[in-house]
Amino acid sequence: MSQTDTNEAKDQNAVDPGEQERIIKQIAKELSLSLKQVRTTIGLLDEGNTIPFIARYRKEMTGELDENQLRDIEERTQYLRNLEERKREVVRIIEEQGKMTDELKTAISQAVKLQEVEDLYRPYRQKRKTRASVAKEKGLEPLAEWLLSQPKQGDPMAEAAKYVKPDAEQPVATAEEALQGAMDIVAETIADDANTRAWVRTYTMDHGMMVSEAKTPEEESVYEMYYNYREAAKKMPSHRILAMNRGERENVLKVTLEVEAEPICRHIAGKVIKGRSATENVLQAVIDDAYKRLIAPSIEREVRAELTEKAESQAISIFAGNLRSLLLQPPVRGKNVLGVDPAYRTGCKLAVVDDTGKLLEVAVTYPTPPNNKKREAAAKFHELIDKYEVELIVIGNGTASRETEQFVAEVIAEHQNRELAYLIVNEAGASVYSASKLAQEEFPDLDVAERSAASIARRLQDPLAELVKIEPKAIGVGQYQHDVSQKHLDESLKNVVESAVNHVGVDVNTASPALLSYVSGVNATTAKNIVKFREENGRFKSRKQLQKVPRLGAKTFEQCVGFMRIDGGDHPLDKTPIHPESYDVVNRLFQELGFSLDQLGSKELNDKLAALDPEQLASRLDVGVPTLRDILDSLMRPGRDPREELPLPIFRTDVLKIEDLTPGMELQGTVRNVIDFGAFVDIGIKNDGLVHISQLSNGYVKHPMDVVSVGDNVTVWVLNIDVKKGRVGLTMRKPAGVEAK
Known part of the structure; x- marks a missing residue:
């Protein structure tokens, strides 16, 4: 990011101090972080610092927040800033209509979700023509107010007869028409009530059943398990929600969200009907109509949208986790x-x-x-x-x-x-x-x-360097990646690739533009400029040379330089993850120890470094303890690739056929994909075997990713074999009496 970009980002992110403080307090509460951590992180982000840079080189400032925590803060900050902007817009529109009250303004101000704001705004939103709006044009609002006033005496039909105007510009032909119009106005008023909608939404989520049936039951398809299926909505795992959605989209399934109407109508009646009155029966009919015609369909859409959003978030999370594991496979x-x-x-x-x-x-x-x-x-x-x-x-x-x-x-x-x-x-x-x-x-x-x-x-030689050349979502290591929000998927996977690249670091003298473009602070143009500079001027001899690359300004240099590696350059520290801003700290440390930088990587130096106490040393060197720990670790393993600590993939010399398998056979395999219900393992036959979540461990497993990752080498035993379908069930639970190899 250039300095101009950074300044523009600051202007765009400028917010009211009071509003900013509300956002900080809310995020701190939601994420169980201190106000200082949240305030500092938001400040660093607004200054144009990247998350990999903050996570690695600003640990003292954030209290050692990791990348996931920093991204959570970034995401919530953006959401809440957008929410505040929407609140201002809603308040402006309602005030222009002359309908703002102190109570409504307070409710909008205190809303913490966009849905709450939209519920409050709903009665004032410009609507297309509705039955209620037509009735209002006919002058039936006073009759609707009379119904809601719930008088002890009176006859609704007789009252409605007063509004019969057959010759008016907006005619009302009969008392029945007048009463129905008034009922439509009351129904819309009930349906637009924010508290009512919030309660019905929660009740529907808690008690609703997702139901699916086949549109053509006699036709075979991959959705047959959903041809006559029902499950509590809030308990449905993400892969089943997305599968149902896809079946519905492909016109194979009819999917509905069913919930019993009577308890909901009873709750609404308890809020609307105050007791015995002349209009009690009419209002009960209005409530039934308001729920079935106006509330239920929109709430079903909203609840299903919320379920889908959560399912998509889970699917994206799985894809992201698998992608990170794949990217960080050890190079051969x-x-x-x-x-x-x-x-x-x-x-x-x-x-x-x-x-x-x-x-x-x-x-x-x-x-x-x-x-x-x-x-x-x-x-x-x-x-x-x-x-x-x-x-x-x-x-x-x-x-x-x-x-x-x-x-x-x-x-x-x-x-x-x-x-x-x-x-x-x-x-x-x-x-x-x-x-x-x-x-x-x-x-x-x-x-x-x-x-x-x-x-x-x-x-095989360098999975990360090769895979960054491919659009992340094309590296199919997830589930239902084509069924989720592509925008959110792209953002999440880009973050994963960026995190992996900066975790490993890049050799600035061999890295491709594709790899360089994921380095903290570097965009595609700057990456190409780095490669062009390298081609025209020869190998980079020092990190300082990066400052001569066109369009690589001071801010970009600060963000990227710690993740760039130069092996065999002029400065020994340029091949380490130590940021140049800390080179003075290293010089003071080496002076105190009596070593020179030429001895970097030697056993004598490493023995001396291993014996140091960072807590005591940090104050003498005028550096934070977390930063000093990172410096010492980098000095002890200069040029280290963190991927090299992982086990290499399993190499094979012979083929195994499904016919060779027998139940109980022990095999070595490689995890190829992790999904909600288990993991697929390559055991050397045509199709990967499935280890169901229940077979991953002897103990309870909340999610397969808690036990295995893509690329893991695992010992498995054959559970069952279906030669006809080419399927093999595996277990990672060692059978009784069997000694693992």
């Missing part, structure tokens, strides 16, 4: 890799890359049906393996992947003069990348499928 370094993009008719595309990801050669073979040219394909594989000293073969998990896997296993068995293994990787999004402008620039001489094979190979 130092190996030449043969990437395989499998296919049937068009053949398997091959791409060999060296240990730096540089493309060495591409080819195409046809080992799978309908061509079945296994001998020629094997010869090509052996040629490439020997020519480039390939150690790993990486197969995409798309069409024909398992047939290709069988073939690769046979090639490995034949290849006696070299250690070889293979791995199947998730190729989701590879085709999206291959057809992108970025891929065309990177591999201008390759066709789409060949680019895909190169991308598959590189995904």
